[in-house]
Amino acid sequence: MFSSFPFRTAKKILFGTGTIDQVGTELKAYGASNAAIITDTTIAAAGWAAAVQSALDAAGMKSKVWDGSQAEPSVEVGEEAIDFVRSGGFDSIVGLGGGSAIDIAKGAAVALTNEGHIMQWIKEGFSKPLAPMALCPTTAGTGSEVSDTAVFATPELKVGLVSSMLYPDVAIVDPALTVSMPGPVTANTGIDALCHAIEGYQSIQANPLTDALAIESMRLVNAYLRRAYCKGSDMEAREGMALASLLAGIVMGNADTTIGHACGYAYVYPATNLHYPHGHAIAITFPYVMEYNALAQFEKHAAIAEVLGEEVEGLSVRDAAYLAPVAFTKLMQDLRLPLSLEEVGVTEDMIPMIARNVLKSPNHCRRNPREVTEEGMIELFSHAFEGTLAWEM
Ligand SMILES: [Fe+2]
CATH class of the missing domain: 1.20.1090.10 (Dehydroquinate synthase-like - alpha domain)
Structure with missing residues (x-):
């Protein structure tokens, strides 16, 4: 006899080499027209942020890049990304990178539709569904693109923002993005x-x-x-x-x-x-x-x-x-x-x-x-x- 169980994941998963080219059409399907790309300097230097911008451009979307993500991101780094997305007129988010950039992107997507800040959401939760979000891993490890969690570091410990609303609209897993990993x-x-x-x-x-x-x-x-x-x-x-x-x-x-x-x-x-x-x-x-x-x-x-x-x-x-x-x-x-x-x-x-x-x-x-x-x-x-x-x- 089997017991009952729930099963959750991203609303849609696109897997395969070259699928990153579909990021624009995927976000556009949710009515998005202006995306913030959350990434880090290494990924930007490798040309992947520009590739995402081209794909968004081809779909008729505007975009800007924030490349301030760092390993094991602190709450402060997450808040910097939030300031960027709230001041730029964006209506959607692309997370592009390892687990750190993707976790920051989740926080940024919460910030576009909810008042408040990361520590407040961790303690009290948030109520409004997120802005359209595509998560695109550039490493093969964290799995954050299909998780309901975003982890941030404080001086004392790591804290997790957890909500079923953090599953993305689309996870785009393009193995070509992982080729430059040493x-x-x-x-x-x-x-x-x-x-x-x-x-x-x-x-x-x-x-x-x-x-x-x-x-x-x-x-x-x-x-x-x-x-x-x-x-x-x-x-x-x-x-x-x-x-x-x-x-x-x-x-x-x-x-x-x-x-x-x-x-x-x-x-x-x-x-x-x-x-x-x-x-x-x-x-x-x-x-x-x-x-x-x-x-x-x-x-x-x-x-x-x-x-x-x-x-x-x-x-x-x-x-x-x-x-x-x-x-x-x-x-x-x-x-x-x-x-x-x-x-x-x-x-x-x-x-x-x-x-x-x-x-x-x-x-x-x-x-x-x-x-x-x-x-x-x-x-x-x-x-x-x-x-x-x-x-x-
Ligand atoms: Fe892990």
Whole structure:
């Protein structure tokens, strides 16, 4: 017997090389005539903002570019974008970039139709539907183009603006936009996509639809991330990773994440002074999260091990499950990612504090398939500190 479940995503998804050319006709269909393009200087310098402007122009739309997006955007940076869009006579938004630009674009689209500011919306919500919005990722990882969340940083912590109104009118996933990503960025964003798929698969909010998409996303990452990392111009690999990221984003938009993301947040800024890219931060502790959760979900972790390329035939489901973190670690080795917390500047005396930080993310803990205890997290981070799986010891 199947339980009932909801399933939400963007109103429309356009996937494929060259689909960015349709951004103008898509927004025009919503009656838009003047778009603000929210992006960053790197994407603008690569020529993608100009390409979007050409597509908007071809559809008879006016546009202007705001390129002030930064990694892990602060509330202040988001407010700068809001000042820009409110003063420019715009009626629609294009988000063009990685997760940061896309999250800022969501805030800008709220600002065009609602009074107030980001922190106010986070605390009190907002009521009016957003201005027409197209979200166009230039990395294959965050999945923010199909999520209902926009994340901003304050000096104390990261805060999320969450609303079903943040799903865009159209998500345009054009793999050609990801070709210029250097190898380390490909690795950082691609491993983040894989963590979204696996955490969504582990989540107690998972359902048969998200499970099917998560497994396919993992298969695509296993087939294409190494290729995209080794040769950025490999278009089949870029398309495979763009699709993997999209599927993982849809999974995350419904099943959300488990303690994988909470463990990654627990040891980097603002919890400590350590700065590390999002995907890397989560990946370093992720094998230990998989090992922790495998005990609660042998069948699911055995399926993860198999789809990530481990030989599971003839093994017990328990032995197969514990190969899932082994497969993940092999991918990290191939992508030249650090494999222990010690390598990235964490010291042993920080472990109890970092372990307690995970418990400060009650929603991640609630969605986790295995109960999250302080003792359990200390054990998890002790293994992550050494970079040694208990299964291997
Ligand atoms: Fe993530």
